Structures are given as C-alpha cells and as structure tokens.
Amino acid sequence: MRAFMTTWLGAMLLLFGTLAHANLTIEITRGSDRATPIAVVPFAEDGQSLPEDVAEVISDNLERSGYFEPLPRSAMFNRPATGEEVSFGEWRALDVRYLVVGRVAREGDGYRVRYELLDVSGGRRMLGETVTASSGELRGGAHYISDQIFEAITGIRGAFATRIAYVTARGVGDDMQFGLYVADADGRNGQQVLSSREPILSPAWSPDGRKLAYVSFETERPAIYIQELATGQRVRATSFEGINGAPAWSPDGRKLAMTLSKDGQPEIYVMDVGARSFERITNNSSIDTEPAWSPDGRSLLFTSDRSGGPQLYRHDMSSGQVERLTFTGNYNARGRFAPDGEAIFLIHRSSNGYQVARQDLESGRLVVLSESRWDESPSVAPNGTMVIFATQAGNSGVLSAVSADGRASYRLPSAQGDVREPAWSPFLN
C-alpha cells in the first residue's frame, strides 16, 4: 500500500510538474506611430553566459508598451557598456532619442547589473544605477530596470514588474479541465495556482497583490474563494444558493463587491471580508452584476439590464444614487475604471462584434480599442497605459493587450487550449 502511494505521489508530482509551468509568448500586432526611438545596447557580460539577455527583455518591454520603438541590434555600429564609452553623435545620426547601456556580472549566487539611461539629443545621463538580483531573478531585475527607464522618460510609473492572473480551459461539455495561473506581465514564469474539472472564472487581485479572489465550481456549485498566493492557503468566502460571482476588491482591501442571486435575481452585494457581513447594494428585478470599484472607493461601476439591454451604471456608496454611464449602442458591459478614475474600459457590442472600448467619463465619448469580434474581460494595467483582454485567434482563446489610446497592441498566444479572463495585478513593489 505504501509503495502504491509512493508511486502515485511520484506520478502526481510529474503531472504537477508538467502542469505547473506555462509560458505565453508575445507577438507585437500593432506598433504605435508615435513611438519614441530608443536603443537598448546588448549589455556587456562578465564571465560565463547568462540565463537571460537583459537588454532584450528591456527592449521588448519598452516596445510592447507602444511608447518606444527600439533600434534593431543590426543597426548598431558600436556596443558601448558605459556612458563614458558613448559617442552621442553616432547615435544622433541613427535618429535615436535615448540610449540604454549596461553590464551584467555574476556576484555570489546572483547578479549585479549596472545600467545607464542617456538622453542622446541632450548628450546627458538621465539615470545610472546598480541593481542586484538573486540567481532566479535576473529577468525580474530586467523588468525593474524597464520600469525605471519608462518612468524617467515618460513620467509614468512603469508596470513591467507586475503580474497577470488568467484562466485556461480545455475540452468541451462535461469533459473539461480548467486552470488558474499567475504569470509575469510578459506572460513568462506561469505558475498554476488551481486546477479543476469544473469552471474557474473571474480572478481578482487584492490591492496588496498577495491574494486572488475567484469563482470556482469545484463543488458543482459556484462559490467565491480567496487564495493567498505565497502559501496557497485559501478560504471559501461565499457559497450561497445561486450565483456567487464577479468578486472585486475595494481599494483598501477590506471589502469584496460581488454578485449574489440568493434572493431571486442577481444583485450586487458588498462583503466585509473580516467581519463576513454583507450589504446589499442593488434591489430590483433585473440583472445587476460585474461590480468594479472606483479608484477612490466611493462608487461602484456595474452592469445592469434595467433599461432592457446591458448598460453600465455607477452607484455612489454614500448617497446611494445610481447614474447610467453608457448610451452608445445596446450592449455595454463589464466595466473597469482607469487608475485615474477619469475613464472606464468596457466591452461594447457593435456591428463588428464584442470589442474593448474606452469611455471618457467627462465627455461620455466611447472609443473602440480592439479589433476582433469576440473580445472580453478587459483588465487595466496599474499605470493605466495598457489594457489586457481575452480574444480569439484561430480557434482558441488567447490574451491580447492594447494601449489605452488604442495605438499599440500585442498578443500572448498559448500553446495549450484556451486562455481567458486575464487580471492585471496592482503594482507589486
């Protein structure tokens, strides 16, 4: 019996090993026409070869943002490693506005990365810093450097060192397999955090980036769970009869807005996570769902079909007043606020299908950002520059991202099954 158990434990670990890692690769689908030319020179390497090409990770990050157009390596005549080695005239001739140079050296078990950001037209150094990274964190170090460069040039905090959660699905009908994953924002280092033969949906990051709330049907009924990512410990937050869906953390992390249909039809509730008490927000005979908190925590955005079809509404938490926000077209749903609270991102149906759109709250103007017919689940980067969403490519679901102005986009295809329901983490550092 013991041998049997050991064998199965071994088999299980193998199974787990193959399931637990997943990478999404990135294809740039549209470059921005307003991108700033930059050159990220391959970093000099001291000693043996490195597991990551740090300059390439930085260059890819900057390009993906839509704000930058990196110079191809083949166009670089020289490969300086420090600012002192740079001759600015040479880079001006290549129409490069900014230059990144650096050097990576092994230090103990990890790495020491020295980098500099140079303003080519002004002929001056903007940043110079030495970063240390432990042995498995060289890529994370490159994301950190990308964040510093992005902020120094654009004035906007970088969001490269963030993560995404997403759901995978394979199979059809009663024979399906679902997975919940967390990966770096560039799709790498995917780790499985839950596997089930029953549906998993609506992952939502806690504001401190340590927990995910999500809906799982693992008991053959929907329930909302809260899982701590570092330990895997989780609690079942709600399992009322009917829908337990669409969890959304309040900005202070103390409350979860959600959809419950325990009283007959789907309504928005706010749960005090610590006290386990519930406040009912909506009360009518129509569908109310997909709540999202405003960044200041003072209002809830939600989808309701009280006017016939689904439209977005805002509920003021102190006055209780409800205001309809969307009027363009007859299907607007699953809204999310931009981090500055001045716009919302949503799914808008037009004659072209279901697409990601941005609506400016002051003007009410709605702009479609994505191009496919089956786009869903937009989730905004914590710095507001990009929106990640689920779409279809070929016959499978993939993740895609578009800049908040719609000018740049990229796709994260997966080798295995459908990928959907992306949730962009908050800032993690």
Added chain:
Amino acid sequence: MQFKSHARTLAIALSLAFVAGCSSTGGTQDGTVDRSRDGAAGTGVAGTGQVSGTGMGTNGQRAGQQVDGRIPEVRTIYFDFDRDNIRSEFESVLIAHARYLRSNPNARVVLQGHTDERGTREYNMALGERRARSVERFLGVQGVSPSQLEIVSYGEERPAVRGHNDEAYAQNRRVVFAY
C-alpha cells in the same frame, strides 16, 4: 477502468492539496454557507478539499436514481438568442419531467442553465440563471414542488459544442436536467 479513474482523481486532488500549500487540512476552510432557500436544504456543499473529479454525469447521464418510473430521456431543451422563454416544441419535454417529478416526490433535479459564448462571462452567468428560472417556473405551474428543484447557472463556461457559429451557439443555449 475504475482504477484509472480513481487514480486520476487522487492525483488531481493531491496536486491541488499541494497547490493549496501542502497543509494537512487541504487548505480550504468553510466560509459563509447559506443554503436556506427552498429546495436547497440538505444538498449542502462538498466539503474540504473536494476539488475536481466529481463532475461526471452533469449532463443527466447519472441514472443512479432508484425511484419508481423512469427519468424522461430528453434532458436538454434549447433557447433562442437572448431569450429565456420556453419554446413551444419543448413544452412536452417539460411536461414529461413535471409528471416524473410529481410522481416521484423524492426525486430531485438540478436545472443547469447555459448560454452561448457571446457577451461577457458574468453577465452570461445571469442569463443562464434566467433560463433555468424560466424552466423552474414552468415546472412550478405544473405542480412540481420547489423542494425538488435547484438552479445552477454555468453561463458560457461549459459549452456543449465548440465553434463560433450559429449552429454551435444554438446548441449551447440550453437548460439541462441533471438528476
């Protein structure tokens, strides 16, 4: 292969326990559980660590109910786009289930509501529930006790058929009787 299926369930359960932090309790604590509504008493929720591998037969193939009479064979009815009304061609199916449930008061059925893939997932969860409620109302009018019925909406999460075309969508907009 009974053995294989057990082994698989064990493997998945163990891997989940592993994911759940290698804790000896499996990591799941019961939170707020409220199933006080009619028809829910006694169904409860599967307990701690009960994850995956239990979902077979949700399409009504679980024919293990030892009650008098036979469960009607047609256990899926279909809906028009964006609608939750019962199509007249399926009324006879519902009447047959109503007759079965009335003559077998201990029989219980889960009405599983489904939508096609178009639209947002949580909104579709609500639409799937609306379809299942429409069936529940019909059965109620036919004299079926509410205590025999439970509603679970799967939204667009469990399509019967894959594909982004009208034929696939038509087969996915459905309510399934799961006894």
